[in-house]
Amino acid sequence: MEISSSALRLPFLFLLVPLLLFFLLSPWNPLHNLSGGGDSAGRRTQFPPKSLTSISPPPAEPLSPPPRNHNSATARNPLDPLTVGEIHRVRSILSSYQPFLHHFPSIQSMSLDEPDKSRVLGWKSGDPIPSRKAFVIALLDNQSHLLTIDLDSGRVETHEISSGSGYPMLTMEDVVAAVQTAVSYPELEASAAARGLSVANLSCISPSPGWFGPDEEGKRILKVLCFSKQGTPNFYMRPLEGLVMTVDVDRREVVQFSDTGKGIPIPGRANTDYRFRPGNKPPEMERINPISMEQPRGPSFTVTDGHLVKWANWEFHLKPDQRAGLVVSRVVVRDSETGAARSVMYKGFPSELFVPYMDADEGWYFKSYMDAGEFGLGATAMPLVPLNDCPRNAYYMDGIFVSADGQPFVQSNMICLFERYAGDAAWRHSELTVSSGGQELREARAKVTLVARMAASVGNYDYTFDWEFQTDGLIKITVSLSGMLMVKGTVHDNMNQVQNQDEMGPLVSENAIGVVHDHFITFHLDMDVDGPNNTFVKVNLVKEENVEGKTPRKSYLKPKRHVAKTEDDARIKLSLYDPSEFHVVNPSRMSRLGNPSGYKVVPGGNAASLLDHSDPPQLRSAFTNNQIWVTPYNRSELWAGGLLVYQSHGDDTLDVWSQRNRAIEDRDVVLWYTLGFHHVPCQEDFPVMPTVAASFQLKPVNFFERNPILTARPVFEEDLPVCRPSESASII
């Protein structure tokens, strides 16, 4: 592959690395594959390479865990992701498969085809694992081929050509092809020149186009946008406003070129660089001394067979996924009284991520990304930064993914797992008993949790996903946003130049508008509370009135239970003035007091999509029309926006499935929860956003007979020999 123009930049990579070097080192390089058997072949090289980091040597970088060799790994659990050897085997089966003999297709995705749920649930450690199968989505002659391949027999078991709308997840090769096509388009030179630049001064990215009707059908298209990379690694802050190229990815041609912004200045580079340099001016604040958590006896969790995590009362399977990023499966909690392992959730993962921008201009209207199905949350997850992304006591896990040629590559250190102690109490009470002569009672228990984390960098934006497990049975799921805004160039450099300030949108820097947008992350939560058959119960808090005469009160709240019989009953829009709890209970498992064992989903800060339901982006993302949905379990219904999301029309969404209105009472059900953010940018988001986070929880309700950590041991001074308060603070 010849790369002559340094204008070509991949949207997934921020760092200033000469492109040629990137291609030579990258696992995406077709010349670079794992079959050579070298120890670390296929490992995504750390960026920037050490030899290029900087002129004056920075302080020693935090050590990443040493490379791991995955070449001889074997699957030990039915849910383990495909191994390097298995990926090679799938590739070789497909290369001798009749329909692909003459032309090997582009492998858009390859992942484990998980065995049937009943097989997995019936499997115990030590049993032989069920036959391994791969699910492949391949693209050949514009058609999406869906194949399942049995690795034991070496046969293609099913082969179907998709007839619905939408294309498979994009590969890095697709992205490179689109950007290359665009940067070699002759008219681009004039657009660059009109702004005093040459094409070599640009960085271009290739966002997905959404879908807006027949003109865009029958071909895979990407939009290409360009930025000035002069004098900054943060080219996102320097758009060539009004310049949009629409590229046919397969034909490799620019089908539409539009430049309406030649009069709009490129925002300056001042203060856009976000990299640490030892000479940087420190912020005007007192320095914080180094801080870390101590674990004098080491971590308390174990990871066996690569993916099985055990910690305190929890056990779960944790795996990287090219599309979903991070998947937790078979989540089981040990009953603190009986010691019994009790099922909570079969599988949980972010199913889709929808990001619509709120600007109708030519260069902006199409921005309505679906990052999981279009680019892949795992595919865009770069190695976590030790000591900064994850604490010192973290354990790291690699992803084994597949490139377009069907070869495996390693996404190193993309998940971290660590115990967190944030100085909080898990429960407490103190009391001064006046009646018994001022006796003092003080009890508190330190709260330690376990966090599994990954971070996707989908172009400009960074999404960190945390699954946090508490010993009281609660699971907290957090999504944190950081990274770069998508800014829009403007002639204005001060709000006082505009009459109607609301028309323009927030100015975040001179000549740069932070365009308002939303983020929605829809989670697939296959709850199995004490077994697969569960019931969704909405516990509505209603106001009781007209109690005159009986009490001095005029109103009070009363919980009213509504059992959801069908999917219609389980489509929930959150409202502060119609409060409810949302329980998933097992109607055949009663507590000693006759309450069904359950878990509830506890919403936190959230936002709803206000787009018109017939707006094309909202049609495709109709899974955000409600914050909660419940569907009967169906192994084909995993991706809320549909299996093939890129340029889809919205014919295979959670909303479409839910409209079948199937029975959901006392069945194996899946709960879907959407976490949303409205983002009205402000100056603090420039040049890189401080992290913004929102969470929701899965919390036991009548699952345990009483507080499950009642008898937990407090922490005593002798447990922590290293750090003493008197040494770490100079209190006078």
Ligand SMILES: *[C@@H]1O[C@H](CO)[C@@H](O)[C@H](O)[C@H]1NC(C)=O
């Ligand atoms: C991968 O590497 C092997 C051994 O070096 C080579 O034979 C094979 O052709 C390569 N495959 C590709 C697709 O480059």
Ligand SMILES: *[C@@H]1O[C@H](CO)[C@@H](O)[C@H](O)[C@H]1NC(C)=O
């Ligand atoms: C554009 O890039 C060329 C080559 O790297 C460089 O010489 C030139 O100064 C750049 N132009 C601007 C305006 O920065």
Ligand SMILES: *[C@@H]1O[C@H](CO)[C@@H](O)[C@H](O)[C@H]1NC(C)=O
């Ligand atoms: C596939 O798309 C290419 C490029 O758009 C086109 O040339 C070709 O005719 C298409 N093939 C089929 C089978 O539709």
Ligand SMILES: *[C@@H]1O[C@H](CO)[C@@H](O)[C@H](O)[C@H]1NC(C)=O
């Ligand atoms: C399972 O899901 C697929 C895809 O939505 C659908 O075609 C099929 O009818 C569903 N099966 C059942 C039993 O609902």
Ligand SMILES: *[C@@H]1O[C@H](CO)[C@@H](O)[C@H](O)[C@H]1NC(C)=O
């Ligand atoms: C779950 O419910 C389904 C449908 O009602 C039933 O066929 C099945 O036997 C139940 N499974 C268990 C484990 O109770």
Ligand SMILES: [Cu+2]
């Ligand atoms: Cu945002």
